[in-house]
Ligand SMILES: Cc1cc2nc3c(=O)[nH]c(=O)nc-3n(C[C@H](O)[C@H](O)[C@H](O)COP(=O)(O)OP(=O)(O)OC[C@H]3O[C@@H](n4cnc5c(N)ncnc54)[C@H](O)[C@@H]3O)c2cc1C
């Protein structure tokens with residue numbers, strides 16, 4: 355069957371099987387491999403993308419079900435060559451180690467900040483509660499989201515920058531040096 | 534990589550269209566609503582169908598919470614998130630808010646529907662316990678029109694309901710009665726997991742006395758269970774800690790849990806008693822306008 359949908363603002367049409375999951379459509383048919391696929395039980399959230407503006411588990415949506423709708427993936431966060439503040443927050447506060455959960459985390463927390471620009475720690479933890487991170491213990495993810503919230507509301511000052519408080523100067527330099 | 538067996542996919546454009554397709558294609562066809570129970574089962578090949586009929590386009594017709602003088606009507610395609618965020622439900626049936634906060638996670642709640650939850654009929658389904666507690670009725674549409682089935686008659690066994698092959702659940706109705714409130718308690722192994730045991734309670738009071746009380750338990754029997762003996766024991770009596778304990782003891786007696794990876798039957802029986810007590814206590818406090 356033929357499916358057409360908008361992915362990161364672009365209209366795409368492909369021939370697919372009815373049983374194809376959205377996550378595999380994005381990765382295998384569109385080569386958007388930023389969206390990860392981590393389990394067979396709809397539990398890990400590595401596959402989170404937006405469907406019509408709401409984060410969903412793309413391993414539990416058929417590509418056919420997304421036809422006619424709008425999908426946004428982690429590749430769509432960057433605007434005009436500028437990283438989204440949430441991406442910069444994860445960089446500054448070490449919101450990732452292996453990075454496997456990160457695309458999903460970025461998509462749910464971007465959605466959170468859009469609807470709630472100043473979330474409490476509890477609200478951040480609730481927003482990512484459908485996702486599993488095996489590396490960070492979540493603490494640095496929470497800080498990353500708080501960094502982005504502060505950045506966006508213009509209240510981030512050098513003294514509240516968690517990166518400046520919590521990380522070694524060396525690792526900060528390394529982060530800044532990255533392309 | 535786990536993927537479902539091949540199937541044909543169709544989109545229903547109306548309730549009549551969906552029912553017509555079900556009638557034509559027979560038992561090898563299934564409706565898919567949120568897909569968050571069906572697709573995981575199909576990926577693991579615990580369920581295999583030749584046709585899936587997607588009813589998500591019906592969300593604009595069947596996604597609603599409508600308040601009327603004597604009842605609240607909820608459309609089958611209303612999603613968990615919409616139930617969680619409904620101010621009307623929070624006011625009339627706070628049990629929904631309690632339960633929805635602990636059903637799965639925000640991503641699942643963006644997709645899963647009340648109709649899918651009730652029709653899935655998993656013994657641990659939280660919304661089934663909520664609907665049993667509130668004495669809801671299910672509106673089932675078929676080729677020959679509509680019928681209304683009380684929750685007490687809706688379940689036929691685990692994963693089995695009164696909805697026939699060529700039928701569809703379109704709406705769930707909740708009677709509104711004055712001077713009442715409700716609450717939900719759940720114990721899970723971790724955030725977002727299915728219940729070890731969960732319990733809903735609703736009470737109605739007049740002049741310091743309980744006029745009616747209902748309890749609905751999930752995960753301790755083949756289906757979510759309402760417990761008429763609790764209602765009988767509580768009617769006409771003033772609320773007290775002892776009375777909640779009595780209700781809890783009846784719940785523990787009445788339920789039929791089995792030992793599995795979530796806990797022993799004995800532990801679940803203990804939880805049935807304890808959660809009944811807590812849910813009753815919280816529901817009664819809410820009748821008096823207090824939050825515990
Ligand atoms: C990771 C995870 C955790 C979860 N945790 C919980 C939890 O803690 N508690 C809980 O209660 N649930 C939990 N769920 C289940 C979740 O609530 C599902 O969304 C819900 O059970 C099914 O709703 P659905 O709309 O996705 O149904 P679907 O999966 O689309 O359908 C389920 C079944 O109902 C049928 N059906 C759907 N709609 C209709 C209709 N209108 N008429 C007739 N038949 C219909 C389908 O044919 C199918 O057989 C969890 C799910 C996941 C993936």
Ligand code: FES
Nearest residue numbers: 392393398399413
């Ligand atoms: S891949 Fe694990 S939830 Fe989607």
Ligand code: FES
Nearest residue numbers: 451453487488489
């Ligand atoms: S950074 Fe490794 S899983 Fe989250």
